[in-house]
Amino acid sequence: MGSVPSSVRSISDLALIAGVSVSTVSRALTGKGTLNQATRDRIRAIASEHGFRLNVAAQNLRLGRTGAIGVLLPLGNQRGQALSDPFFSTMLGHIAEALTERGYDLLLSRVVPERDMWLDDFIRSGRTDGIIMIGQSDQHAVLDRAARHHRAIVVWGAHDPGNAYTTVGSDNHAGGVLAARHLLQRGCRRLAYFGHGDTPEFAARRAGFLSALPEDIRRDTTVVASSVAPEASHIAAHDYFAAGNRPDGVFAASDVGAISVIGAAGEFDIVTPHDMAVIGFDDILLARLCHPPLTTIRQDVEGGACMLVDLLLRRMEGADTQSIQFTPQLIVRETA
Structure with a gap:
């Protein structure tokens, strides 16, 4: 066994003093990997005592890593969506916390696809060790192609058994069914659905909602194409009510859309929930x-968000993963 160094200049020196392997020191100082907490604390205390700080950039360079995870928001058919969107900012906050706990930095990119190779180009740039995609937009074919030759991708969105990529998301169809049943139980019969139909998630919510309605009510239910952007969704709702439509129940495919509907209805003296019950989707803070x-x-x-990070890191380590679908929950408050 080598002699204990009088000063600590490298991770090897620290390993000798601590009496552990270099890899154990690396796990302790980066926070990555599995390690007994007492061992982690002891190694960090020794490093602090000797004024040693790990050069993470140099270590990543040696290992061929960047130490960063890319979080991408593809805006194929929703180009008006902003990073400040309440749902996206909520999801991003949780992902950032989960990545920080695992020792990774976050690289955020809002992508407006101009060509089919945009994701392949991002992967080849080598800027990140893995990619978390928030939503699929209309980029299913792009994601599928990239995932067939690049393991380190996970996607928040609707599950499709034919996907080559791993997804984490809610059972959107079941969520739509919950909304329909609740409105029917309240006695609502003149119904409307507000939401964009070109994304897999919104399409599943609409399909679930309509499938749970009796034939006569489904036949008369209005489907209103509405953006996820607050301004655009408010305009769509305003135009709908200005045309004389007066539903007694509305299901909006997002909370932002539902709040826009309530605001636009108020401009025509339609009071929620007295005149019209409204249900949203997501349960962002604004909903409360x-x-x-x-x-x-x-x-x-x-x-x-935590599951996205966990599955991505497992895939980066070579493990196979299965898509995960959460069961949604109806939260009853005052609008319906």
Whole structure:
């Protein structure tokens, strides 16, 4: 066994002093990998005592890693969606916390696809060790192609057994069914659905909602194409009510859309829930804070964010993973 060094200049020196392997020191100082907490604390204390700080950049360079995970928001058919969107900012916050706990930095990119190779180009740039995609937009074919030759991709969104990529998301169809049944139980019969139909998640919510309606009600239910962007969704709702439509029940495919519907309805003296019951989807913070508080379909955003990070890191280590689908929950508040 080598002699204990009088000063600590490298990770090897620290390993000798601590009486452990170099890899154990690396795990202790980076926070990555499995390690007994007492051992981790002892090694960090020794490093602090000797004024040693790990050069993570140099270590990543030696290992061929960047130490960063890319979080991408593809905006194929929703180009008006901003990074400040309440759902996205909530999801991003939870992902950032989970990545920090695992010792990774986050590289955020809002992508407006101009060509089919945009994801392949990002992967070849070598800027990140893995990719978390928030939503699929209309980029299913792009994601599928990239995932067939690049393991380190996971996607938040609707599950499709034919996907080559691993997804984490809610059972959107079941969420739509929950919304329909609740409106029917309240006695609502003149119904409307607000949401964009070109994304897999919104399409599944709409399909679930319509499938749970009796034939006569489904036949008369209005489907309103509405963006996820607040301004655009408010305009769509305003135009709908300005045309004289007066539903007694509305299911919006997002909480932002539902809040826009309530606001636009108020401009025509339609009071929620007295004149019109409204249900949203997501259960973002605004759903609890708006007036009246929004009845909504909750999806586990925090749990989903942690699962995205966990599955991605497992795939980066070579493990095979299965897509995960959470069961949504009806949260009854004052709007329905």
